[in-house]
Amino acid sequence: MRPAVICRIALLVGLVAMIEVLCLTGVIDHITMQPPHRIAIDLLAILASGKLNGAIAKTMGNAALAFGLALVIGVAGAIPLHRFRPVREMLDPLFATYYAIPIFAFYPLLIILFGLGDAPQIFIGAMLGIVAVIVNTLNGLDRVPGVLLKTARVNQMGPVETAWRVTLPYATPYILTGAKLAVAYSFIGIIGAEFIMSRGGMGYEISFAYTNFDNATMYPLIVLILLVSVAVNTLLARWEKRLMVRRGLQ
Amino acid sequence: MTDGSPKSAGQAQVSLRGVDRIFDAARKGDPGVHALGPIDLELRQGEFFAIVGPSGCGKSTLLELIAGLSVATRGEVAFEGRPIQGKIPEGVGVVFQEDASFPWLSVTDNIAFGLRRMKLAPQEQQRRIDWALELMGLTAFAQSFPAQLSGGMRQRVCIARTLVTEPRLILLDEPFGALDQQTRLLMGDEVLNLWRKTGATVFLITHALDEAAMLADRIGVMSARPGRLIDIVETGWSKDRDSRIVQEDAFGIITARLWRSLREESIKSLGKPGKAA
Numbered sequence A: 001m002r003p004a005v006i007c008r009i010a011l012l013v014g015l016v017a018m019i020e021v022l023c024l025t026g027v028i029d030h031i032t033m034q035p036p037h038r039i040a041i042d043l044l045a046i047l048a049s050g051k052l053n054g055a056i057a058k059t060m061g062n063a064a065l066a067f068g069l070a071l072v073i074g075v076a077g078a079i080p081l082h083r084f085r086p087v088r089e090m091l092d093p094l095f096a097t098y099y100a101i102p103i104f105a106f107y108p109l110l111i112i113l114f115g116l117g118d119a120p121q122i123f124i125g126a127m128l129g130i131v132a133v134i135v136n137t138l139n140g141l142d143r144v145p146g147v148l149l150k151t152a153r154v155n156q157m158g159p160v161e162t163a164w165r166v167t168l169p170y171a172t173p174y175i176l177t178g179a180k181l182a183v184a185y186s187f188i189g190i191i192g193a194e195f196i197m198s199r200g201g202m203g204y205e206i207s208f209a210y211t212n213f214d215n216a217t218m219y220p221l222i223v224l225i226l227l228v229s230v231a232v233n234t235l236l237a238r239w240e241k242r243l244m245v246r247r248g249l250q
Numbered sequence B: 001m002t003d004g005s006p007k008s009a010g011q012a013q014v015s016l017r018g019v020d021r022i023f024d025a026a027r028k029g030d031p032g033v034h035a036l037g038p039i040d041l042e043l044r045q046g047e048f049f050a051i052v053g054p055s056g057c058g059k060s061t062l063l064e065l066i067a068g069l070s071v072a073t074r075g076e077v078a079f080e081g082r083p084i085q086g087k088i089p090e091g092v093g094v095v096f097q098e099d100a101s102f103p104w105l106s107v108t109d110n111i112a113f114g115l116r117r118m119k120l121a122p123q124e125q126q127r128r129i130d131w132a133l134e135l136m137g138l139t140a141f142a143q144s145f146p147a148q149l150s151g152g153m154r155q156r157v158c159i160a161r162t163l164v165t166e167p168r169l170i171l172l173d174e175p176f177g178a179l180d181q182q183t184r185l186l187m188g189d190e191v192l193n194l195w196r197k198t199g200a201t202v203f204l205i206t207h208a209l210d211e212a213a214m215l216a217d218r219i220g221v222m223s224a225r226p227g228r229l230i231d232i233v234e235t236g237w238s239k240d241r242d243s244r245i246v247q248e249d250a251f252g253i254i255t256a257r258l259w260r261s262l263r264e265e266s267i268k269s270l271g272k273p274g275k276a277a
Helices: A003-024 A036-049 A053-083 A085-100 A103-114 A119-142 A146-154 A159-197 A201-211 A215-246 B059-067 B107-112 B122-135 B151-163 B181-198 B209-215 B243-247 B249-269
Strands: B012-023 B033-044 B048-052 B074-079 B092-095 B169-173 B201-205 B218-222 B229-234
Touching (some): A053 A119, A053 A201, A053 A215, A103 A119, A103 A159, A119 A159, A159 A201, B033 B074, B048 B209, B092 B151, B181 B209, B209 B249
Antiparallel strands (some): B012 B074
Protein backbone atom coordinates (compact mmCIF):
# COMPACT_ATOMS: atom_id res chain seq x y z
CA MET A 1 0.00 0.00 0.00
CA ARG A 2 1.36 3.43 -0.96
CA PRO A 3 2.35 5.85 1.85
CA ALA A 4 -0.24 8.40 0.65
CA VAL A 5 -3.03 5.81 1.01
CA ILE A 6 -1.82 4.81 4.48
CA CYS A 7 -1.70 8.48 5.55
CA ARG A 8 -5.20 9.07 4.13
CA ILE A 9 -6.66 6.11 6.02
CA ALA A 10 -4.81 7.17 9.18
CA LEU A 11 -6.24 10.69 8.86
CA LEU A 12 -9.82 9.41 8.55
CA VAL A 13 -9.43 6.88 11.37
CA GLY A 14 -7.85 9.59 13.54
CA LEU A 15 -10.73 11.97 12.83
CA VAL A 16 -13.35 9.36 13.73
CA ALA A 17 -11.37 8.40 16.86
CA MET A 18 -11.17 12.05 17.89
CA ILE A 19 -14.95 12.50 17.51
CA GLU A 20 -15.46 9.26 19.47
CA VAL A 21 -13.29 10.55 22.33
CA LEU A 22 -14.93 14.00 22.29
CA CYS A 23 -18.41 12.39 22.45
CA LEU A 24 -17.51 9.84 25.15
CA THR A 25 -15.85 12.47 27.36
CA GLY A 26 -18.84 14.79 27.04
CA VAL A 27 -17.02 17.58 25.22
CA ILE A 28 -19.66 17.05 22.50
CA ASP A 29 -22.94 16.39 24.28
CA HIS A 30 -25.17 13.49 23.23
CA ILE A 31 -27.98 15.80 22.02
CA THR A 32 -25.61 17.39 19.49
CA MET A 33 -23.98 14.19 18.29
CA GLN A 34 -23.68 10.52 19.14
CA PRO A 35 -20.31 8.77 19.24
CA PRO A 36 -19.39 7.11 15.91
CA HIS A 37 -19.65 3.56 17.31
CA ARG A 38 -23.25 4.33 18.36
CA ILE A 39 -24.02 5.71 14.87
CA ALA A 40 -22.66 2.50 13.34
CA ILE A 41 -24.79 0.33 15.62
CA ASP A 42 -27.91 2.45 14.88
CA LEU A 43 -27.24 2.24 11.15
CA LEU A 44 -27.02 -1.55 11.28
CA ALA A 45 -30.23 -1.64 13.34
CA ILE A 46 -32.06 0.57 10.83
CA LEU A 47 -30.91 -1.60 7.92
CA ALA A 48 -31.75 -4.82 9.80
CA SER A 49 -35.23 -3.63 10.83
CA GLY A 50 -36.04 -2.48 7.30
CA LYS A 51 -38.20 0.35 8.67
CA LEU A 52 -36.54 2.91 6.40
CA ASN A 53 -36.00 0.65 3.40
CA GLY A 54 -38.73 2.47 1.46
CA ALA A 55 -37.09 5.86 2.07
CA ILE A 56 -33.65 4.54 1.22
CA ALA A 57 -34.89 2.86 -1.96
CA LYS A 58 -36.73 6.04 -3.02
CA THR A 59 -33.70 8.27 -2.58
CA MET A 60 -31.21 5.84 -4.09
CA GLY A 61 -33.54 5.07 -7.01
CA ASN A 62 -34.22 8.73 -7.74
CA ALA A 63 -30.52 9.62 -7.40
CA ALA A 64 -29.60 6.79 -9.79
CA LEU A 65 -32.26 7.97 -12.25
CA ALA A 66 -31.06 11.59 -12.00
CA PHE A 67 -27.46 10.45 -12.49
CA GLY A 68 -28.39 8.29 -15.47
CA LEU A 69 -30.31 11.14 -17.10
CA ALA A 70 -27.46 13.59 -16.46
CA LEU A 71 -24.98 11.16 -18.00
CA VAL A 72 -27.03 10.21 -21.07
CA ILE A 73 -28.32 13.72 -21.82
CA GLY A 74 -24.94 15.28 -21.02
CA VAL A 75 -22.95 12.99 -23.32
CA ALA A 76 -25.60 13.00 -26.06
CA GLY A 77 -25.80 16.80 -25.86
CA ALA A 78 -22.04 17.30 -25.96
CA ILE A 79 -21.60 15.46 -29.28
CA PRO A 80 -23.65 17.88 -31.44
CA LEU A 81 -22.34 20.84 -29.44
CA HIS A 82 -18.81 19.74 -30.31
CA ARG A 83 -19.70 19.55 -33.99
CA PHE A 84 -21.55 22.86 -34.25
CA ARG A 85 -19.06 25.48 -33.15
CA PRO A 86 -21.41 28.55 -33.26
CA VAL A 87 -23.91 26.88 -30.90
CA ARG A 88 -21.11 25.94 -28.54
CA GLU A 89 -19.67 29.45 -28.58
CA MET A 90 -23.13 30.77 -27.73
CA LEU A 91 -23.59 28.34 -24.82
CA ASP A 92 -20.04 28.28 -23.35
CA PRO A 93 -20.50 31.43 -21.20
CA LEU A 94 -23.81 30.03 -19.93
CA PHE A 95 -22.10 26.78 -18.88
CA ALA A 96 -19.44 28.81 -17.07
CA THR A 97 -22.09 30.63 -15.01
CA TYR A 98 -24.52 27.72 -14.71
CA TYR A 99 -23.58 26.78 -11.16
CA ALA A 100 -24.18 30.35 -10.01
CA ILE A 101 -27.91 29.67 -10.50
CA PRO A 102 -29.62 28.53 -7.26
CA ILE A 103 -31.75 25.85 -8.94
CA PHE A 104 -33.66 25.09 -5.71
CA ALA A 105 -35.21 28.58 -5.96
CA PHE A 106 -37.14 27.28 -8.98
CA TYR A 107 -38.74 24.49 -6.95
CA PRO A 108 -42.25 26.04 -6.87
CA LEU A 109 -42.14 26.40 -10.66
CA LEU A 110 -41.01 22.78 -11.04
CA ILE A 111 -43.94 21.62 -8.90
CA ILE A 112 -46.31 23.51 -11.20
CA LEU A 113 -44.63 21.92 -14.22
CA PHE A 114 -44.11 18.36 -12.95
CA GLY A 115 -46.57 17.97 -10.07
CA LEU A 116 -45.97 16.85 -6.48
CA GLY A 117 -44.36 13.47 -7.20
CA ASP A 118 -40.71 12.55 -7.57
CA ALA A 119 -40.33 14.21 -10.97
CA PRO A 120 -39.29 17.71 -9.73
CA GLN A 121 -36.65 16.13 -7.46
CA ILE A 122 -35.26 13.98 -10.26
CA PHE A 123 -35.30 17.00 -12.56
CA ILE A 124 -33.23 19.02 -10.06
CA GLY A 125 -30.79 16.16 -9.50
CA ALA A 126 -30.35 15.65 -13.25
CA MET A 127 -30.09 19.35 -14.06
CA LEU A 128 -27.34 19.81 -11.49
CA GLY A 129 -25.27 17.05 -13.10
CA ILE A 130 -25.93 17.59 -16.81
CA VAL A 131 -23.67 20.60 -17.30
CA ALA A 132 -20.78 18.96 -15.43
CA VAL A 133 -21.08 16.00 -17.83
CA ILE A 134 -21.39 18.24 -20.92
CA VAL A 135 -18.38 20.39 -19.99
CA ASN A 136 -16.15 17.40 -19.26
CA THR A 137 -17.30 15.47 -22.33
CA LEU A 138 -16.55 18.52 -24.51
CA ASN A 139 -13.13 18.71 -22.88
CA GLY A 140 -12.48 15.08 -23.85
CA LEU A 141 -13.83 15.50 -27.39
CA ASP A 142 -11.59 18.55 -27.90
CA ARG A 143 -8.56 16.38 -27.21
CA VAL A 144 -9.28 13.67 -29.79
CA PRO A 145 -6.23 13.74 -32.12
CA GLY A 146 -7.08 14.72 -35.69
CA VAL A 147 -5.27 11.64 -36.99
CA LEU A 148 -7.81 9.35 -35.26
CA LEU A 149 -10.64 11.22 -36.99
CA LYS A 150 -8.83 10.85 -40.32
CA THR A 151 -8.47 7.12 -39.61
CA ALA A 152 -12.22 6.91 -39.03
CA ARG A 153 -12.85 8.68 -42.34
CA VAL A 154 -10.45 6.39 -44.21
CA ASN A 155 -12.44 3.48 -42.75
CA GLN A 156 -15.60 4.94 -44.30
CA MET A 157 -17.21 5.83 -40.97
CA GLY A 158 -20.07 8.31 -40.69
CA PRO A 159 -20.54 10.75 -37.78
CA VAL A 160 -22.50 8.33 -35.57
CA GLU A 161 -20.06 5.43 -35.97
CA THR A 162 -17.13 7.82 -35.48
CA ALA A 163 -18.67 9.08 -32.23
CA TRP A 164 -19.43 5.55 -31.04
CA ARG A 165 -16.15 3.90 -31.97
CA VAL A 166 -13.59 6.73 -31.86
CA THR A 167 -14.43 10.01 -30.17
CA LEU A 168 -16.46 8.78 -27.19
CA PRO A 169 -14.04 5.95 -26.32
CA TYR A 170 -11.17 8.46 -26.51
CA ALA A 171 -13.08 10.89 -24.28
CA THR A 172 -14.14 8.23 -21.74
CA PRO A 173 -11.70 9.27 -18.96
CA TYR A 174 -12.98 12.84 -19.25
CA ILE A 175 -16.61 11.67 -19.30
CA LEU A 176 -15.89 9.74 -16.10
CA THR A 177 -14.65 12.96 -14.48
CA GLY A 178 -18.02 14.49 -15.35
CA ALA A 179 -19.79 11.35 -14.12
CA LYS A 180 -18.09 11.59 -10.72
CA LEU A 181 -19.35 15.16 -10.36
CA ALA A 182 -22.81 14.09 -11.58
CA VAL A 183 -23.01 11.44 -8.81
CA ALA A 184 -22.36 14.07 -6.16
CA TYR A 185 -24.75 16.57 -7.79
CA SER A 186 -27.48 13.95 -8.12
CA PHE A 187 -27.35 13.20 -4.39
CA ILE A 188 -27.26 16.92 -3.57
CA GLY A 189 -30.24 17.59 -5.83
CA ILE A 190 -32.38 14.66 -4.66
CA ILE A 191 -31.69 14.94 -0.93
CA GLY A 192 -31.91 18.75 -1.00
CA ALA A 193 -35.27 18.56 -2.76
CA GLU A 194 -36.52 15.92 -0.28
CA PHE A 195 -35.52 18.23 2.55
CA ILE A 196 -37.58 21.07 1.15
CA MET A 197 -40.90 19.49 0.33
CA SER A 198 -40.99 15.74 -0.05
CA ARG A 199 -43.09 13.35 2.02
CA GLY A 200 -40.56 10.55 1.73
CA GLY A 201 -36.96 9.66 1.03
CA MET A 202 -33.82 9.92 3.10
CA GLY A 203 -33.76 13.72 2.94
CA TYR A 204 -37.26 13.87 4.39
CA GLU A 205 -36.40 11.29 7.09
CA ILE A 206 -33.27 13.22 8.07
CA SER A 207 -35.24 16.46 8.24
CA PHE A 208 -38.02 14.76 10.27
CA ALA A 209 -35.50 13.19 12.66
CA TYR A 210 -33.71 16.51 13.05
CA THR A 211 -36.89 18.38 14.07
CA ASN A 212 -37.66 15.58 16.57
CA PHE A 213 -34.15 15.37 18.12
CA ASP A 214 -33.98 11.79 16.80
CA ASN A 215 -30.21 11.43 16.52
CA ALA A 216 -30.51 7.65 16.36
CA THR A 217 -32.08 8.04 12.90
CA MET A 218 -30.54 11.28 11.63
CA TYR A 219 -26.84 10.48 11.92
CA PRO A 220 -27.02 6.90 10.58
CA LEU A 221 -28.87 8.17 7.48
CA ILE A 222 -26.30 10.94 6.94
CA VAL A 223 -23.51 8.36 7.23
CA LEU A 224 -25.31 6.02 4.82
CA ILE A 225 -25.57 8.75 2.18
CA LEU A 226 -21.91 9.56 2.71
CA LEU A 227 -20.89 5.92 2.33
CA VAL A 228 -22.91 5.33 -0.84
CA SER A 229 -21.75 8.56 -2.50
CA VAL A 230 -18.10 7.93 -1.65
CA ALA A 231 -18.34 4.26 -2.73
CA VAL A 232 -19.80 5.13 -6.15
CA ASN A 233 -17.23 7.88 -6.65
CA THR A 234 -14.42 5.55 -5.64
CA LEU A 235 -15.59 2.94 -8.16
CA LEU A 236 -15.71 5.53 -10.94
CA ALA A 237 -12.30 6.91 -9.91
CA ARG A 238 -10.80 3.40 -10.02
CA TRP A 239 -12.26 2.83 -13.47
CA GLU A 240 -10.90 6.20 -14.60
CA LYS A 241 -7.46 5.38 -13.20
CA ARG A 242 -7.47 1.98 -14.91
CA LEU A 243 -8.20 3.65 -18.25
CA MET A 244 -5.50 6.25 -17.69
CA VAL A 245 -2.93 3.58 -16.79
CA ARG A 246 -3.91 1.55 -19.86
CA ARG A 247 -3.27 4.64 -21.97
CA GLY A 248 0.08 5.32 -20.31
CA LEU A 249 -1.16 8.57 -18.81
CA GLN A 250 -0.46 7.62 -15.19
CA MET B 1 6.98 20.90 -64.63
CA THR B 2 7.37 17.14 -65.11
CA ASP B 3 4.57 14.95 -66.32
CA GLY B 4 4.41 12.03 -63.92
CA SER B 5 3.01 9.56 -66.44
CA PRO B 6 4.74 6.21 -66.24
CA LYS B 7 7.06 5.54 -69.18
CA SER B 8 6.64 1.79 -69.21
CA ALA B 9 3.41 0.02 -69.99
CA GLY B 10 0.95 -0.63 -67.13
CA GLN B 11 -2.54 0.50 -66.28
CA ALA B 12 -2.79 3.73 -64.24
CA GLN B 13 -4.44 3.00 -60.90
CA VAL B 14 -4.37 6.59 -59.71
CA SER B 15 -4.38 9.60 -61.97
CA LEU B 16 -4.15 13.29 -61.17
CA ARG B 17 -4.84 15.74 -63.98
CA GLY B 18 -4.20 19.47 -63.55
CA VAL B 19 -4.72 19.21 -59.80
CA ASP B 20 -4.40 22.35 -57.69
CA ARG B 21 -5.14 22.79 -54.03
CA ILE B 22 -5.70 26.32 -52.77
CA PHE B 23 -6.61 26.80 -49.12
CA ASP B 24 -8.97 29.60 -48.13
CA ALA B 25 -7.40 32.60 -46.44
CA ALA B 26 -7.65 32.79 -42.65
CA ARG B 27 -9.04 36.32 -42.92
CA LYS B 28 -11.48 37.81 -45.41
CA GLY B 29 -9.76 39.77 -48.13
CA ASP B 30 -6.43 37.93 -47.85
CA PRO B 31 -5.42 35.77 -50.81
CA GLY B 32 -5.77 32.01 -50.37
CA VAL B 33 -2.73 29.79 -49.90
CA HIS B 34 -1.77 27.98 -53.11
CA ALA B 35 -0.39 24.82 -51.51
CA LEU B 36 -0.11 22.52 -54.46
CA GLY B 37 -0.20 22.28 -58.20
CA PRO B 38 -0.74 22.06 -60.95
CA ILE B 39 0.08 18.36 -60.65
CA ASP B 40 -0.20 15.69 -63.31
CA LEU B 41 0.68 12.20 -62.13
CA GLU B 42 -0.18 8.62 -62.82
CA LEU B 43 0.56 5.71 -60.47
CA ARG B 44 0.61 2.36 -62.18
CA GLN B 45 -0.83 -0.77 -60.68
CA GLY B 46 1.52 -2.45 -58.20
CA GLU B 47 4.35 0.09 -58.29
CA PHE B 48 6.12 1.67 -55.32
CA PHE B 49 6.10 5.42 -55.79
CA ALA B 50 7.76 7.86 -53.40
CA ILE B 51 7.44 11.62 -53.16
CA VAL B 52 10.20 13.81 -51.77
CA GLY B 53 10.16 17.56 -51.42
CA PRO B 54 11.06 20.45 -49.16
CA SER B 55 9.11 21.09 -45.96
CA GLY B 56 5.72 22.65 -46.56
CA CYS B 57 5.69 21.86 -50.30
CA GLY B 58 2.34 20.09 -50.08
CA LYS B 59 3.42 16.43 -49.94
CA SER B 60 0.85 15.51 -47.30
CA THR B 61 -1.79 17.60 -49.11
CA LEU B 62 -1.13 15.51 -52.22
CA LEU B 63 -1.60 12.31 -50.21
CA GLU B 64 -4.83 13.62 -48.68
CA LEU B 65 -6.19 14.42 -52.16
CA ILE B 66 -5.52 10.85 -53.29
CA ALA B 67 -6.99 9.46 -50.05
CA GLY B 68 -10.14 11.54 -50.51
CA LEU B 69 -9.51 13.36 -47.23
CA SER B 70 -9.27 16.66 -49.10
CA VAL B 71 -10.84 18.01 -52.30
CA ALA B 72 -8.89 19.46 -55.23
CA THR B 73 -9.63 23.12 -55.95
CA ARG B 74 -9.04 22.46 -59.66
CA GLY B 75 -8.42 19.35 -61.71
CA GLU B 76 -9.39 15.73 -61.19
CA VAL B 77 -8.12 12.92 -59.00
CA ALA B 78 -9.24 9.43 -59.97
CA PHE B 79 -8.75 5.99 -58.45
CA GLU B 80 -9.22 3.03 -60.77
CA GLY B 81 -10.91 5.30 -63.26
CA ARG B 82 -13.45 6.78 -60.84
CA PRO B 83 -13.14 10.42 -59.68
CA ILE B 84 -12.48 10.77 -55.95
CA GLN B 85 -13.45 14.39 -55.20
CA GLY B 86 -13.39 14.13 -51.42
CA LYS B 87 -15.11 10.74 -51.23
CA ILE B 88 -12.92 8.14 -49.56
CA PRO B 89 -12.59 5.34 -52.12
CA GLU B 90 -12.93 1.71 -51.14
CA GLY B 91 -9.66 -0.19 -51.42
CA VAL B 92 -7.40 2.58 -50.12
CA GLY B 93 -5.46 2.31 -46.86
CA VAL B 94 -3.57 5.15 -45.21
CA VAL B 95 -0.77 5.07 -42.63
CA PHE B 96 -0.15 8.47 -41.10
CA GLN B 97 3.03 9.97 -39.72
CA GLU B 98 1.47 10.52 -36.28
CA ASP B 99 0.62 7.66 -33.97
CA ALA B 100 -2.91 6.68 -35.03
CA SER B 101 -3.28 3.65 -32.77
CA PHE B 102 -6.37 3.69 -30.59
CA PRO B 103 -5.06 3.80 -27.01
CA TRP B 104 -8.10 2.09 -25.48
CA LEU B 105 -7.88 -0.96 -27.78
CA SER B 106 -5.47 -3.88 -27.57
CA VAL B 107 -3.13 -4.54 -30.49
CA THR B 108 -5.54 -7.21 -31.79
CA ASP B 109 -8.56 -4.92 -31.52
CA ASN B 110 -6.62 -2.09 -33.17
CA ILE B 111 -5.80 -4.34 -36.11
CA ALA B 112 -9.41 -5.58 -36.29
CA PHE B 113 -10.75 -2.01 -36.28
CA GLY B 114 -11.32 -1.73 -40.02
CA LEU B 115 -12.56 -5.31 -40.42
CA ARG B 116 -15.80 -4.89 -38.49
CA ARG B 117 -17.60 -3.09 -41.26
CA MET B 118 -16.34 -5.48 -43.93
CA LYS B 119 -18.80 -8.15 -42.73
CA LEU B 120 -16.29 -10.98 -43.04
CA ALA B 121 -16.79 -14.40 -41.45
CA PRO B 122 -15.19 -14.55 -37.97
CA GLN B 123 -12.69 -17.19 -39.16
CA GLU B 124 -11.60 -14.99 -42.05
CA GLN B 125 -11.24 -11.99 -39.70
CA GLN B 126 -9.09 -14.04 -37.36
CA ARG B 127 -6.99 -15.39 -40.23
CA ARG B 128 -6.23 -11.86 -41.44
CA ILE B 129 -5.44 -10.62 -37.93
CA ASP B 130 -3.08 -13.55 -37.26
CA TRP B 131 -1.41 -12.99 -40.63
CA ALA B 132 -0.88 -9.27 -39.94
CA LEU B 133 0.35 -9.92 -36.39
CA GLU B 134 2.92 -12.37 -37.70
CA LEU B 135 3.95 -10.23 -40.67
CA MET B 136 4.55 -7.24 -38.40
CA GLY B 137 6.21 -9.27 -35.63
CA LEU B 138 3.50 -8.42 -33.14
CA THR B 139 2.19 -11.88 -32.24
CA ALA B 140 3.73 -11.75 -28.75
CA PHE B 141 2.07 -8.36 -28.16
CA ALA B 142 -1.42 -9.24 -29.43
CA GLN B 143 -3.09 -8.45 -26.10
CA SER B 144 -0.87 -5.46 -25.22
CA PHE B 145 -2.10 -1.88 -25.36
CA PRO B 146 -0.35 0.77 -27.49
CA ALA B 147 1.00 2.55 -24.40
CA GLN B 148 3.00 -0.60 -23.64
CA LEU B 149 4.71 -0.54 -27.05
CA SER B 150 7.56 1.50 -28.54
CA GLY B 151 6.87 4.15 -31.21
CA GLY B 152 8.07 1.79 -33.95
CA MET B 153 5.81 -1.02 -32.74
CA ARG B 154 2.81 1.32 -32.59
CA GLN B 155 3.51 2.32 -36.17
CA ARG B 156 3.61 -1.38 -37.09
CA VAL B 157 0.19 -1.77 -35.46
CA CYS B 158 -1.11 0.99 -37.72
CA ILE B 159 0.44 -0.63 -40.79
CA ALA B 160 -1.08 -3.99 -39.77
CA ARG B 161 -4.47 -2.32 -39.31
CA THR B 162 -4.23 -1.00 -42.86
CA LEU B 163 -3.03 -4.30 -44.32
CA VAL B 164 -5.83 -6.50 -42.97
CA THR B 165 -8.35 -4.61 -45.08
CA GLU B 166 -6.30 -5.75 -48.10
CA PRO B 167 -6.14 -2.34 -49.78
CA ARG B 168 -5.18 -2.12 -53.43
CA LEU B 169 -3.51 1.22 -52.79
CA ILE B 170 -1.49 1.93 -49.62
CA LEU B 171 -0.70 5.56 -48.82
CA LEU B 172 2.15 6.08 -46.37
CA ASP B 173 2.57 9.61 -44.99
CA GLU B 174 6.10 9.72 -43.55
CA PRO B 175 5.36 6.62 -41.49
CA PHE B 176 8.91 6.34 -40.17
CA GLY B 177 9.41 10.03 -39.46
CA ALA B 178 9.65 9.54 -35.71
CA LEU B 179 12.02 6.54 -35.85
CA ASP B 180 15.80 6.34 -35.62
CA GLN B 181 17.86 5.59 -38.75
CA GLN B 182 18.49 1.90 -38.02
CA THR B 183 14.84 1.20 -37.24
CA ARG B 184 13.81 3.09 -40.36
CA LEU B 185 16.02 0.89 -42.54
CA LEU B 186 14.57 -2.25 -40.97
CA MET B 187 11.01 -0.93 -41.24
CA GLY B 188 11.80 -0.17 -44.88
CA ASP B 189 12.65 -3.84 -45.35
CA GLU B 190 9.33 -4.78 -43.78
CA VAL B 191 7.42 -2.40 -46.04
CA LEU B 192 9.16 -3.82 -49.11
CA ASN B 193 8.35 -7.30 -47.90
CA LEU B 194 4.64 -6.58 -47.45
CA TRP B 195 4.55 -4.70 -50.77
CA ARG B 196 5.81 -7.84 -52.49
CA LYS B 197 3.39 -10.07 -50.56
CA THR B 198 0.28 -7.94 -51.06
CA GLY B 199 0.91 -6.74 -54.60
CA ALA B 200 -0.65 -3.40 -53.66
CA THR B 201 0.43 -0.07 -55.10
CA VAL B 202 2.35 1.92 -52.51
CA PHE B 203 2.54 5.72 -52.44
CA LEU B 204 5.09 6.93 -49.90
CA ILE B 205 5.59 10.50 -48.70
CA THR B 206 8.98 11.04 -47.12
CA HIS B 207 11.46 13.78 -46.40
CA ALA B 208 14.34 11.26 -46.34
CA LEU B 209 16.03 10.99 -49.75
CA ASP B 210 17.80 7.73 -48.85
CA GLU B 211 14.51 6.16 -47.78
CA ALA B 212 12.90 7.10 -51.11
CA ALA B 213 15.96 5.90 -53.05
CA MET B 214 15.92 2.55 -51.27
CA LEU B 215 12.19 1.81 -51.37
CA ALA B 216 10.72 3.21 -54.55
CA ASP B 217 10.48 2.16 -58.18
CA ARG B 218 9.91 5.81 -59.09
CA ILE B 219 10.48 8.95 -57.06
CA GLY B 220 8.65 12.20 -57.64
CA VAL B 221 10.56 15.32 -56.62
CA MET B 222 8.43 18.28 -55.64
CA SER B 223 9.21 21.97 -55.80
CA ALA B 224 8.83 24.44 -52.95
CA ARG B 225 5.27 25.71 -52.42
CA PRO B 226 3.12 25.60 -54.46
CA GLY B 227 4.30 22.01 -54.84
CA ARG B 228 4.76 20.78 -58.42
CA LEU B 229 6.55 17.74 -59.73
CA ILE B 230 9.92 18.92 -61.03
CA ASP B 231 11.53 15.53 -61.61
CA ILE B 232 10.61 11.86 -61.74
CA VAL B 233 13.47 9.47 -61.03
CA GLU B 234 13.24 5.82 -62.07
CA THR B 235 15.41 3.78 -59.71
CA GLY B 236 15.49 0.57 -61.71
CA TRP B 237 15.76 -1.66 -58.63
CA SER B 238 14.67 -5.27 -58.82
CA LYS B 239 11.51 -6.19 -56.96
CA ASP B 240 13.33 -8.37 -54.39
CA ARG B 241 15.50 -5.51 -53.10
CA ASP B 242 16.12 -4.79 -49.43
CA SER B 243 18.05 -2.31 -47.30
CA ARG B 244 21.40 -3.78 -48.37
CA ILE B 245 21.15 -1.81 -51.64
CA VAL B 246 22.35 1.23 -49.71
CA GLN B 247 25.88 -0.17 -50.27
CA GLU B 248 25.52 -0.06 -54.06
CA ASP B 249 26.97 2.71 -56.20
CA ALA B 250 23.62 3.21 -57.93
CA PHE B 251 22.05 4.09 -54.56
CA GLY B 252 24.48 6.98 -54.12
CA ILE B 253 23.88 8.13 -57.70
CA ILE B 254 20.10 8.17 -57.20
CA THR B 255 20.34 9.97 -53.88
CA ALA B 256 22.73 12.53 -55.41
CA ARG B 257 20.33 13.14 -58.31
CA LEU B 258 17.45 13.64 -55.89
CA TRP B 259 19.46 16.16 -53.91
CA ARG B 260 20.55 17.96 -57.09
CA SER B 261 16.89 18.38 -58.05
CA LEU B 262 15.85 19.33 -54.55
CA ARG B 263 18.62 21.56 -53.25
CA GLU B 264 17.48 24.77 -54.92
CA GLU B 265 13.87 24.13 -53.86
CA SER B 266 14.87 23.42 -50.26
CA ILE B 267 16.77 26.74 -50.16
CA LYS B 268 13.67 28.48 -51.55
CA SER B 269 11.46 26.86 -48.90
CA LEU B 270 13.72 28.34 -46.21
CA GLY B 271 13.04 31.79 -47.69
CA LYS B 272 16.68 32.32 -48.84
CA PRO B 273 17.80 33.31 -52.35
CA GLY B 274 18.78 30.23 -54.35
CA LYS B 275 22.29 29.43 -55.55
CA ALA B 276 22.81 26.67 -58.04
CA ALA B 277 25.44 24.07 -57.28
